[in-house]
Amino acid sequence: LSKMGMELSGEAEAACAVFKKKDNVSVVFSYPSVGATENCIFAAVLGKGKITLKNCAIEPEITDLCCMLKSMGADINGVGTSVLCINGVPKLHDVEWRVPGDRIVAGTYMTAALISNGSITIKGVPIDQIRNEINIFAKTGAAITMWEDVLHIKRSSVRDMLNPIKRIVTKPYPGFPTDMQSQIMSLLVFADGCSVIKENIFENRFKIVEELAKMGADITVSGKKAIINGTGRLYGTELIAKDLRGGAALVLAALGAEGASTISGYSHIKRGYENFVGNLSDLGVSIKESV
Numbered sequence: 001l002s003k004m005g006m007e008l009s010g011e012a013e014a015a016c017a018v019f020k021k022k023d024n025v026s027v028v029f030s031y032p033s034v035g036a037t038e039n040c041i042f043a044a045v046l047g048k049g050k051i052t053l054k055n056c057a058i059e060p061e062i063t064d065l066c067c068m069l070k071s072m073g074a075d076i077n078g079v080g081t082s083v084l085c086i087n088g089v090p091k092l093h094d095v096e097w098r099v100p101g102d103r104i105v106a107g108t109y110m111t112a113a114l115i116s117n118g119s120i121t122i123k124g125v126p127i128d129q130i131r132n133e134i135n136i137f138a139k140t141g142a143a144i145t146m147w148e149d150v151l152h153i154k155r156s157s158v159r160d161m162l163n164p165i166k167r168i169v170t171k172p173y174p175g176f177p178t179d180m181q182s183q184i185m186s187l188l189v190f191a192d193g194c195s196v197i198k199e200n201i202f203e204n205r206f207k208i209v210e211e212l213a214k215m216g217a218d219i220t221v222s223g224k225k226a227i228i229n230g231t232g233r234l235y236g237t238e239l240i241a242k243d244l245r246g247g248a249a250l251v252l253a254a255l256g257a258e259g260a261s262t263i264s265g266y267s268h269i270k271r272g273y274e275n276f277v278g279n280l281s282d283l284g285v286s287i288k289e290s291v
Contacts, residue, residue, distance in 0.1 A: 003027055004043055004051060021088060023049035032057040032082065032172045038065060044086040045074040053084045059173040060103065060129050068097045101149065103129045104179045105273060108248050110153050111183045112280065114142055114162065115190055115256040119154030120283065127151060132176045136184065139165055140191060161232050164193035170201050182208045182249035189217045190256050191230035198225050208246035211239045215257055233258065241265035244272045251276070255285060 002008075005022040021044070029036055037057040044051035056062065058080065066079040072095045075087040101124035113120040114137065127134075127146055134144060141163045143156040155162070165188060170178040178201035188195040189212060199205045206226055209219045214237050218229040236259030241247025247269040254261035266289060269276055277289045 001040065001043055004040065005049075006043065019043065019047075021047045021049045021051070025049070026052040026054065029053070029055040029057075031055075034059050034062065037062055037084075041065065041069070041076070041084065041086065045069055045076070045088065045092070046090075047088040049088050051086045051088070053086070054082065056082050056084050057172060058082055060100070060126065064100055068095065071095045071097065100124075101126045103133075104177065104245075106130060106151070107133045107177075107180045108183050108252070108273070109279075110137060110142075110151070111180075111187050111249075112252050112255055112283070112285075113153050114140065114155060115187055115252050116285070117155055117158060117256075118284070119152065121150065121152045123150050125149050125151045132174070133180055136165060136168065136176070139163060140187065161192035162187065162190055162230070164188060164191040164195040164228075164230055166194075167196050167198070169198045170205075172201070178202055178205060179245050181205060182245040183252055185209075185219070185226060185228060186212065186249040186253040188228045189219070189230055189234060189253065190232050191228075192232060193230055195228045195230065196225060197228070200224065207242040208249055211242070211246070211250055212253060214239060215253060215261070217253075235259055236261035239263045241268045244268050248273060248276070251280070251287075255280075 004025050005020045007018045032055050034057040040053055063080045066076050070076055072092040073089055075089055077085040103126050106122055106125045107130055109120055109122055138144060141156050142153055145152040168176055170176050170181050181197060181199060185197060206221050209221055212219060215234040218231060220227045234253055234257035236257045239250050239261055241250055241263055247265055250263050277287055280287050
């Protein structure tokens with residue numbers, strides 16, 4: 001942002017920014033970060049000057065954002081690729097835009113069905129965006145049926161335990177998403193054997209391990225790897241949601257645990273799921289939110 005012309009004054013939350021966009025600036029991201037890509041796109045679309053962003057994140061959400069901005073009058077080239085060339089425009093105009101189905105939300109409800117040994121039909125699923133997750137679920141023993149943007153999932157056998165997964169590695173899109181890592185960890189606790197997850201995106205992404213251990217999970221963390229020795233049994237207890245995806249994953253783990261669980265920190269989960277408690281309740285889960 002500084003290279004593009006942003007000047008900061010002050011510190012931390014009291015910082016003020018003055019933006020004087022420079023022309024013909026090329027920015028190369030050291031890592032294809034979704035947040036960094038989005039913020040630089042926002043900074044580049046208005047005003048004079050050409051900005052080239054390289055090694056951009058190519059998650060579907062980035063593509064959709066660029067398409068929406070283009071429909072508002074932005075001049076963005078290279079949409080859907082890792083190189084975006086943006087020519088600033090004086091202003092943007094309003095538009096009606098339909099937000100696409102959320103791939104992480106879809107994956108979370110798919111996980112819920114497998115852990116609870118139930119079945120679920122989800123509409124509005126961006127199926128082409130979740131092929132990695134679908135493959136993982138299939139390997140654990142899921143029976144999945146898909147047509148257009150509708151997906152149905154259940155265990156292939158109601159009697160058998162889930163299969164472990166030898167190796168899952170989180171990667172930038174189109175690799176396996178870090179935002180599904182915690183949910184998959186909760187799922188693999190119920191598998192029959194050892195699974196390994198390697199987290200390559202975020203530090204401190206294994207906060208959920210301590211909470212799952214309270215439920216009886218056998219998980220060992222070594223650097224970027226989590227080794228899950230599935231036993232198929234967890235026990236309800238008092239838990240703390242420490243982040244968005246980890247919090248959702250604790251709810252999923254509680255679905256398959258014996259006894260009741262109480263999860264504090266629900267505000268984290270609300271950031272990423274609309275009507276999470278209500279939807280699960282409609283699916284037959286005994287769950288309620290307390291103030």
